[in-house]
Amino acid sequence: MTRIAPTALYQEVAERLRQRIFAHELTPGTWIDEQKLAEQYGISRTPLREALKVLASEGLVELRPRRGCYVTEISRQDLDDIFPLMAMLEGRCAAEAVRNAKSGDIAALQDIHARLESAARDGRIDAFFEANQEFHKRIQELSGNRWLLSVIQDLRKVLKLSRLHSLSLEGRLQQSLDEHRLIMAAVAASDATKAEKLMHDHLLSGREALARMDAKTPKAA
Amino acid sequence: MTRIAPTALYQEVAERLRQRIFAHELTPGTWIDEQKLAEQYGISRTPLREALKVLASEGLVELRPRRGCYVTEISRQDLDDIFPLMAMLEGRCAAEAVRNAKSGDIAALQDIHARLESAARDGRIDAFFEANQEFHKRIQELSGNRWLLSVIQDLRKVLKLSRLHSLSLEGRLQQSLDEHRLIMAAVAASDATKAEKLMHDHLLSGREALARMDAKTPKAA
DNA sequence: ACACATAATACTGTATCCATAATTATGGAA
DNA sequence: TTCCATAATTATGGATACAGTATTATGTGT
Numbered sequence: 001m002t003r004i005a006p007t008a009l010y011q012e013v014a015e016r017l018r019q020r021i022f023a024h025e026l027t028p029g030t031w032i033d034e035q036k037l038a039e040q041y042g043i044s045r046t047p048l049r050e051a052l053k054v055l056a057s058e059g060l061v062e063l064r065p066r067r068g069c070y071v072t073e074i075s076r077q078d079l080d081d082i083f084p085l086m087a088m089l090e091g092r093c094a095a096e097a098v099r100n101a102k103s104g105d106i107a108a109l110q111d112i113h114a115r116l117e118s119a120a121r122d123g124r125i126d127a128f129f130e131a132n133q134e135f136h137k138r139i140q141e142l143s144g145n146r147w148l149l150s151v152i153q154d155l156r157k158v159l160k161l162s163r164l165h166s167l168s169l170e171g172r173l174q175q176s177l178d179e180h181r182l183i184m185a186a187v188a189a190s191d192a193t194k195a196e197k198l199m200h201d202h203l204l205s206g207r208e209a210l211a212r213m214d215a216k217t218p219k220a221a
Numbered sequence: 222m223t224r225i226a227p228t229a230l231y232q233e234v235a236e237r238l239r240q241r242i243f244a245h246e247l248t249p250g251t252w253i254d255e256q257k258l259a260e261q262y263g264i265s266r267t268p269l270r271e272a273l274k275v276l277a278s279e280g281l282v283e284l285r286p287r288r289g290c291y292v293t294e295i296s297r298q299d300l301d302d303i304f305p306l307m308a309m310l311e312g313r314c315a316a317e318a319v320r321n322a323k324s325g326d327i328a329a330l331q332d333i334h335a336r337l338e339s340a341a342r343d344g345r346i347d348a349f350f351e352a353n354q355e356f357h358k359r360i361q362e363l364s365g366n367r368w369l370l371s372v373i374q375d376l377r378k379v380l381k382l383s384r385l386h387s388l389s390l391e392g393r394l395q396q397s398l399d400e401h402r403l404i405m406a407a408v409a410a411s412d413a414t415k416a417e418k419l420m421h422d423h424l425l426s427g428r429e430a431l432a433r434m435d436a437k438t439p440k441a442a
Numbered sequence: 443a444c445a446c447a448t449a450a451t452a453c454t455g456t457a458t459c460c461a462t463a464a465t466t467a468t469g470g471a472a
Numbered sequence: 473t474t475c476c477a478t479a480a481t482t483a484t485g486g487a488t489a490c491a492g493t494a495t496t497a498t499g500t501g502t
Contacts, residue, residue: 008286008485010274044487046267050274053231057278065229066454066493081366092309145302151372229455265457287463287484
């Protein structure tokens, strides 16, 4: 049997580790025991180490020479640095997306937005989360800028390190939905400038919600 | 003797490979022979392979499963995608830098700018190139945003893949100098908005010069 | 009893080896 | 002569073994 996608083992391992990190099963600051993990996955240390190199380049782990590998700890300062950056980048995405979007693309976006609406109506948080991600992803793809896309995705990976990040949507589901409605409307109206600003503010609004949560639970971000 | 920076072998190898790629000694599209390189460096394939994983994450090489490693080929489209992005990012840097800069920082920048002026006066292209890089780097550091910095540096690495990139400054040395003068003035005057716009246009201007060169030499970028 | 030094243990980093898959070359058939 | 199939060679991916360094624990001396 010929495998369609002959992905290397180190890539699969990297992906599994990413998931464990994002799920906070591997919490920031924890040391990664190479031989224990290798044994656990039933592989040798070689592909595992290669996977760790990749994750280090993505900023998810830190490789201290002769000291081992540690899951990256993200600080409040990092969040303050990354969110405005993301706001600018995703704002740009929205503007470009509007300029490139064919009517079919807009229809597809509206379809995704409809799922967001229904998920919000039923209080299905997971589905809302899912549709939200999908919406942003589609906008980014519509921008047609491969590098803009990759920069955003890299930064989002780092954001996912924060425990608060995954929770931030829950507290402001209605507000997020409202913002999405406005963005969707601007896109449908082909108003690139407005879409850019709305998307930009949408991201910053997310940061603020996160800051409020942070104030309540004064543990490290 | 205790080594201050006990950098791992794979990091040194990665850096050496980066230099060879940037120097276009390893040209885009060429296949990287692992065992030949390992032999050449007098090391085993293991750290070399780890280094290649890192370079792949940076986008400098492409790892095709079971097919080997190839130096990334960058297209005209990629340049068109990256430059506006860089313009936006470096523009933001300039704005933030102005907001954060103490008088000492501005003095240091003016010092670097003076080196740029003198290099231009004497037609010392290498020195101009050097001072130019230094200037941009200082601005980026002054922005105080670690992530903005890393995103820009990652993208710049990719830009360096293009042969034209290193040549682009030569043809427009005077224009580049003029633009730098304006930027320096805006920074000195603490005009963040103007600095942002000037830096932004400075980058785009670089792209256009590159496009003109590209038109003359119609080989692949 | 506490502190410092030395030894032992454990983990990282590197090298070597093996298996599998891909590419190329050679031979045969149309 | 050309095209296809099969075999051989070569390179990639993974496993295992080894060396060197850091950390920790234990013992001795003050």
